[in-house]
Amino acid sequence: MGKRVLLVEDEPNIIEAIRFILSRDGWVVDTHSDGSTAVDTVLSAVPDVLVLDVMLPGKSGFDILRELRGASATADLPILMLTAKGQGRDRELAERYGANRFMTKPFSNSEVLETVNALQAGVTDQA
Amino acid sequence: MSFNLLVSVSLGYVALLFMVAALADRRARRVGGGWLRSPLVYTLSLSVYCTAWTFYGAVGYAARSGLEFITIYLGPTLVFTGWWLLLRKLVRVGRTQRITSIADMISSRYGKSNRLGVLVTILAVVGTTPYIALQLQSVTLSFGVFAAPGAEFWDPADPASTGLWVAAGLAVFTILFGTRNLNSNERHHGVVMAIAVEAVVKLVALMAVGCFVVWGIADGPADILARIDNSALAGWQINPTRWAGLIFTSAAAILCLPRMFQVLVVENEDEAHLGVASWAFPLYLCMMSLFVVPIAVVGLEHLPEGANPDLFVLTLPLKENWNGLAMLAFLGGFSSATSMVIVAALALATMVSNHVVMPVYLNSRQGGATMAGDVRGVVLRARRFSIAAVLALGYLYYRFSGGSAALASIGLISFVGVSQVLPALLGGLFWRGGTRAGAAAGLVTGFVVWAYVLFLPSFGTDGPFSPTMLAEGPFGIHWLRPQALFGIDGMDPFVHAVFWSILLNTVAFCGVSIRTFPTPLERLQGAQVVNVFEHTLGARGWTRGSAEAEDLLMMAQRILGPSDAQALFQSEASTQGKLGYLPETTPEFLDRLERELAASVGAATAHAMVAQIAGSSTVGVEDLMRVADEAQQILEYSNRLEAQSKELERTARKLRDANQKLTELSIQKDAFLSQISHELRTPMTSVRAFSEILREGGLDESDQGRYAGIIHDEAIRLTRLLDDLLDLSVLENAQVSLSLGAARLGDLLDRAIAATGALTEVGPDDGLKVARDPGREQIELVTDADRLTQVFINLIGNAKKYCDAQEPELRIRARQRDGRAVIDFIDNGSGIPARSQDIIFEKFSRLSDQSAAGGAGLGLAICREIMLRLGGSIEYLPGQGGAAFRVTVPLAAGRSAAQAAQ
Incomplete structure (x- = not known):
């Protein structure tokens, strides 16, 4: 059975890179680029793991995170947050709103893959 | 003498006037006036008082009624020699309140009431129309004197055709030179200059005919005096009541006639000119009247019985076969008639457009004053149309009245008509108690009485009043007989009319004023006018902060034109210590803006327009305190405090x-x-x-x-x-070195547009339309072409990225001003909110958080630095509908750029 990951990200090149890395490992990768409709997309078909960018058009990744944690269907969904801002404040926010993992761009490919697999396996310890 | 010659000379003379007016206009625009603003020109322009009635009619008047004609000059002479009392105040008020016409004056004094403006406008139109008819008649008559009997294609004595041609020609002249610009406080140099020239022509003509009569026909002054003694003129008695009535009427007329108000107050450049005019104008009148009696006496002697004495000035030289002199006399009369009609039409058109057309237009538009679009065109069209309409009215009156009455009587009827403004005017200038309702009551009363006892009966028995009605009164009511009101019989009809109309007018004005209570705005305006010399209180009709500066700018642009309005807003902002085009909307600024607008569209309309944006004006207790004379001392002290607190406020504003x-x-x-x-x-x-x-x-x-x-x-x-x-x-860090070279603005814009076309970062489907006017882009620059192009690319690129209109369009307007090229880039999107306009040129500022455009918010900061290096500037231009940027660059970047780069 397929492991399904949803990637919410607006940079086409980064989408392509992550899709390549994960699908090579057997993941089914769905993508979504618009912040304002991201919550609906997640709720309509909850994935095994969600990879969420912070700076998105229409709605910030933090807002999306908060709304997802408020919905019962996604309260425990494993979520990996990505950000290019790389400031300490962002990490704090992500933890407060309940992200399982947090990574800054640029990332190492193998690290992304490991993290996603770990999240799927239910290892939810903070890295 | 050939009649064709006369026609061609007249046409040549008219062409000369057009040229004088055109040259004066051009000179005024180029060097800003110079000797055009001299007291001499001002005094000569006042001679518009001397119309054809004076030129031809005075002689006729003298032949019929002896020395009585002199009263028409005595009234103005009294007013001018006493200028310190009255005229100085009138002119000062006119200038401080930016008054555009006599109607505007009354409306402004009584609380900017447009109804009063309309009332005075109607009165002025009705009172002036017969006078214009009179001028047309005099030109027609004088043409008739020269007419060869049985001319083939055109009978010049035929009033229909001659009058029509003259009226049409005058309309064209007035429209051409009287409606160049909207702001009535900007003088009509062309018109005034033409009138000054005409003033000289008519004086010279009359003096020449006079000299010819005294030394050519008679044997010098002694002989003339002897002839006068022997003539019937010597026998005339002075009728004291008629003299008093006539002097009063002519004195009132010089204040109230719309055309006199126009040249006396509206076209006045400098109060000091009044000092010169106070002796020079009476002197002019004196010279105009010097030879009237000799011409009348010699005319009565030499010309056959029954010859029209109104035309002696022409017929005397003709009879003696002095054709050249007759021609000069004709031109003098022609000048008198045309100058009066031009100024009267101009003054009436200003009133009609400001008090009738504009209010109707503004009311008919939804959205009112803030709506986009230029109303200057509407006002100018209204003014042109009004000029044509006024002349058409004059022509129709002339046709209707048949041109039969003696010249002087029409003139007097007009004078008494417009004199009905006098109680409201004088009351307004000197009596704080005069109210709007009082002024309206006085005007209506005076107008009705005048129409009833003088104007309507003047049409004769064929007119609206039948002979029985005149003899018995309406419906047989005896005491309402038009020429014997209240049963007082035996008065001269003219004196009767002056007496009753002015008396009832004044009684109504004072009575109603005392019984009514003025509104706060009336009180403020009243104090401002009456105490114009004592102190200049700001008429604080406005409260702070209720208006958006950008809305006001949009409205001001529609009336003053974009560049004047922007200059006004910029200067106000800089006195407040702010940069850019949007000052704080303080009460002082609203007041200043209202005055600027008033100079174009009149006080009442300007007030209404500002009120649409700033909310209705409120006058508080504090403001009324300022009006009270008792509080004068407190006021001075508080003024000083206020000056200090203003300074503090300015500093605080800067700090804030x-x-x-x-x-x-x-x-x-x-x-x-x-x-x-x-x-x-x-x-x-x-x-x-x-x-x-x-x-x-x-x-x-x-x-x-x-x-x-x-x-x-x-x-x-x-x-x-x-x-x-x-x-x-x-x-x-100013390490950049400019590579200056010659470049043409249009080419740089071409390059920039081509470059942005290639840089399709947003995608191929962004169809930004660029509207340009290549003809105006032919501006040669010496600058760093690459750097300037970089700025253009940035601005066009921004429009492409951020313009959110359905069909995005960018207008590029270029023009040259004060040695600089000014290029505006205006798109049709939603623009930049006022609070962000200050920071868009700062580094790293980007209005939206999204990276949609792919830039880091450095573009405009780079543009600003480049323009600084080039010795120019780039700024945001608010109030254009969309986002708008103005780039200013010196034509030759040379020194200023080098300095800036230091």
Whole structure:
């Protein structure tokens, strides 16, 4: 059975890179680029793991995170947050709103893959 | 003498006047007046008082009624010699309140009431129409004197055709030179100059005929005196009541006649001119009347019984076969008639357009004053149409009345009509108690009485009043007989009319004024007018802060035109210590703006327009205190305090602005650090990810190529970002060297548009339309072409990225001003909110948080630095509907740029 990951990200090149890395490992990768409709997309078909960018058009990744944690269907969904801002404040926010993992761009490919697999396996310890 | 010669001379003379007016207008525009603003020209322009009635009619008057004609000059002479009392105040009020006409004066004094304006306008139109008819009649009559009997294609004595031609020609002249610009406080130099020339012509003509009569026909002054003694003129008795009535009427007329108000107050450049006019104008009148009696006496002797004495000035030289002199006399009469009609039409047209057309137009428009679009065209069209309409009315009156009455009587009827404004005018100038209702009551009463006892009966028995009605009164009511009101019989009809109309007018004015209570605005205006010399209180009709400066700017642009309005707003902003075009909407500023507008559309309309935006004006207790004379001392003290507190306020405003800017900048800086991090990390993420993928290998050829391509593109994106940062840093540190060279603005714009066409970062479907006027872009510059083009590219690129209209369009307007090229870039999107307009040129500022445009918010900051180096500027232009930027660059960047680059 397929492991399904949803990637919410607006940079086409980064989408392509992550899709390549994960699908090579057997993941089914769905993508979504618009912040304002991201919550609906997640709720309509909850994935095994969600990879969420912070700076998105229409709605910030933090807002999306908060709304997802408020919905019962996604309260425990494993979520990996990505950000290019790389400031300490962002990490704090992500933890407060309940992200399982947090990574800054640029990332190492193998690290992304490991993290996603770990999240799927239910290892939810903070890295 | 050939009649054709006369026609061609007249046409030549008219052409000369057109030329004089055109030259004066041009000179005034180029060098701003010079000797055009001399007291001499002012005095000569006042001679518009001397119409054809004076030129031809005075002699006829003298032949019929002896010395009585002199009263028509005595009234104005009294008013002018006593100028310190009355005229000085009238002119000062006219200038401080930016008055555009006599109707505007009354309306403004009584609380900017447009109804009063309309009332005075109607009175003026009704009172002036017969007078215009009179001028047309005099020109026609004088043509008739020269007419060869049985002319083939045109019978000049035929009033229909001659009058029509003259009226049409005058309409064209007035429209051409009287409606050049909207602001009535900007003088009509062309018109005034033409009138001054005409003043000289008519004086010279009359003096020449006089000299001819005294030394040519008679044997010098002694002989003339003897002839006068022997003539019937010597026998006439002075009728004291008629004399008093006539002197009063002519004195009132010089204040109230719309055309006199126009030249006396509206066209006045300098109060000091009045001092010169106070002796020079009576002197002019004296010279005009010097030879009247000799001409009348000699005419009665020499010409056959029954010859029209109104035309002696022409017929005497003709009879003696002095054709050249007759021609000069004809031109003198022609000048008198035309100058009166031109100024009267101009004055009436201003009133009609400001008090009737504009209010109707503004009311008929939804959205009112803030609506976009230019109303200057509407006002000018209204004014042109009014000029034509006024002349048409005059012509129709002339046709209707049959041109039969003696010249002088029509003139007097007009004089008494417009004199009905006098009680409201004088009361307004000297009596604080006069109210709007009182003025209206007085005007209506005077107008009705005048029409009833003088104007309507003047049409004769064929007119609206039948002989029985005149003899018995309406419906047989005896005491209402038009020429014997209240049963007082035996008065001269003219004196009767003056007496009753002015008396009842004044009684109504005072009575109603005392019984009614003025509104606060009336009180303020009343105090401002009556105490115009004592103190200049700001008429604080407005409360602070209720109006948006941008809305006001939009409205002002529609009336004053974009460049004047922008200059006004900019200067106000800079006196407040602010940069840009949007001053704080303080009560003082609203007041200043209202006055500027009033100079174009009249006080009542201007007040209504500002009120539409600023909310209705409220006058508080504090303001009324300022009006009270008892509070004068407190006021002076508080004025001083206020000056200090104003200074503090100005400093505080600067500090507040600076603080706000700093706070915003600090927020911007944090945001930028995040932004720059994001901008650098995003491409680096792709580079790292794909280079790891490539290193692991095992890819097919096409994927390998594609991934390498992505790495390449992202590297370029990084480079461009770094380039921008470096560019800005270099510009800021002034290390850049300009490469100056000749360039044509149009070419640079071409290059910029081509370059942005290639830079389709947003996608191929963005159809930004660019509207240009290549003809106006032919401006030669000496500048750094590459740098300037870089600025243009940035602005066009921004419009492309951020213009959110359905069909985005960018207008580029270029023009030359004060040695600089000014280029506006205006798009039709939703523009930039006022609170952000201050910071868009700061580094790293980007209005939206999204990276949609792919820039880091450095473009406009770079533009600003470049323009600074080039000795020019770039600024945001509010109030244009969309986002608008104005680039100003010196035509030759040479020295100023070099200095700026130091």
